[in-house]
Amino acid sequence: MSVIEAAGVSRTFRSPSGEVHALRDVGFEIRAGEFVALIGRSGSGKTTLLNCLGGLDRPTAGRIVIAGRDLAGLDDDGRTDLRRDTVAFVFQTFGLVPVLSAEENVELPLRLRRTPAPQRRARVAEMLELVGLAGHGRQRPGELSGGQQQRVAIARALAGAPAVLIADEPTGQLDAETGAQILGLLRDLSRSTGMTMLVSTHDPSVRDRADRVLVLQDGRLLPEG
Known part of the structure; x- marks a missing residue:
């Protein structure tokens, strides 16, 4: 079953020098539980594509369906719900709240869902243990290494x-x-949880870890293989 479907996705930006075609007729499907790598040079359109898939941006043309929901039919509230309930992001810059502890950062999406406090505490402890940070929950981001901060973000x-x-x-x-x-952690988590993951990276070793590799070049998706 496909969890992500993209068909004819294009994204054009206007600039003082003219139109910029960030994405050009991109189409693919990703099945449930797949760990898929998205690679391409800087400026190839990777971030634009991820933003469109996650409802942070709207394509100029084409169709995107995430977990059965056609993004074209979602208003701003619907896209917010999508990001709260269906799609989660991990960014290069970690995106942690510096004044909050690791536990409190992990707890944030559960608070937004109004999850009862006992369930929140249990889930936070479970997630920190899952990423190898049991015992670090009271530390703030500034007290953690870069790798530890990214584990908190995950x-x-x-x-x-x-x-x-x-x-x-x-x-x-x-x-x-x-x-x-x-x-490696993301790959292991994909296997253990059955979660579908799409990871954009410059790291060439991802080819050995991914179930599939999608390559973007100048906004176009190259044929697989």
Whole structure:
């Protein structure tokens, strides 16, 4: 069963020098539980594509369906619900709230869902243990290494049990060894949870970890294989 479907997706931006075609007729499907890598040079359209898939941006043309929901039919509230309940993001910049502890950062999406406090505490502890940070819950982001901060961000993304996790260059601020550990963690989590993951990265080792590799070049998706 396909969890992500994209058909004829294009995205055009206007600039002082003319139109910029960030995406050109992109189409693919991703099945439930797949770990898919999205690779391409800087400016190839990777972030634009991920933003469109996650409801952060709207394509100029084409159709996107996530977990059976056609994004074209969603208003702003519907897209907010999609990001709260169905799609979670992990970013290159971690995106943690610096004044909150690791536990409190992971708890944020559960508070938005108004999950009862006992269930929140249990879920937060479970997620921190899952990413190897049991015992670090009281620490704030500034007290953690870059790799640990990204693990907190991953735990936060997983807390609400989304159907899809989108990671945009999650190793971009990490050294090669730590980056490889994060990619390995995401791959292992995809296997253990059955969650569908789409990971954008420059790390060539992702080819060995991914079920499939999608390659973007100048806004176009190259044939697989």
